[in-house]
Amino acid sequence: MQFTKYDATGNDFILIDGMRRGPELTADAVCRLCHRRRGVGADGVVVMLPSDSGDVRMRIFNADGSESEMCGNGIRALFLFALERGVLEGDSAEIETLAGTRTVSLAGGGDLITVEMGKPNVKRSDVPMQGPPDEEAIGVDIPIGDVEVSSGTCMSMGNPHCVLFVDGVNGYPVTTVGPAVETLSMFPEKTNVEFVEVVGKDRLFVRVWERGVGETLSCGTGVCASMVAANLKGLVGNRARVTVPGGDLEVRWDEEGVLLTGTARRVFNGETGL
Secondary structure, eight states: OEEEEEEETTEEEEEEEOSSSOOOOOHHHHHHHHOTTTSSOOSEEEEEEOOSSSSEEEEEEETTSOEESOOHHHHHHHHHHHHHTTSOOSSEEEEEETTEEEEEEEOSSTTEEEEEEEOOBOBTTTTTOSSOTTSBOSSEEEEOSSSOEEEEEEEESSSEEEEEEOSOGGGSOHHHHHHHHHTOTTOTTOOEEEEEEEEETTEEEEEEEETTTEEESOOHHHHHHHHHHHHHTTSSOSEEEEEETTEEEEEEEETTEEEEEEEOEEEEEEEOOO
């Protein structure tokens, strides 16, 4: 099977062209492909497919083989992949995802790509999250240990997120708290978990524990959720630079929705028998 490896602000993906014939990917096959010692190594697998509602369709699989609804970094990688293979032409495209169709476009220079991420949904039923379905999941109690409780803001950016604000994010026990929060029973479909440090009215530092992957260098939907949660708490304005271990992303939120801008690049082409 032929593939291309892409990097999008530290998130790495295996891109597969399924425009003529989609690959039969099982969860086990995805796990083997993503394994960093026995496979290609990646945070996920992205498959490009024909679309009935857009220019192309994206399927995104996490490293554990589960399928995700949306991926802000993966969709930028897919857009570049489609351009480089000649499947798409021009400066923008409509890409179908399980979370809806998203507009992706070149950001006017270099390797920057902008994604229209849609509107955040903070109702518990939209996350999804247990509790009164129409109640907004802002400032809710999130147990992060046997006795400790943190105040979190939860939302859907096409996939579920739980945002926690912390001091000194670089030293925070993300790899312990992250999986504990991801699998809380209050999140019936599990959740991504963001750990956010506010360093200015337009600057955030974020580490992300991704559902089905673990801690990653970046998460597009996660940085969007972080910025929205910070704005709802009055900690930032409607635009912020978000620094993750993999680099910087720009997030803007207005009445039309959330815009995410960041880099994507091809790393190498390859072929595997996995």
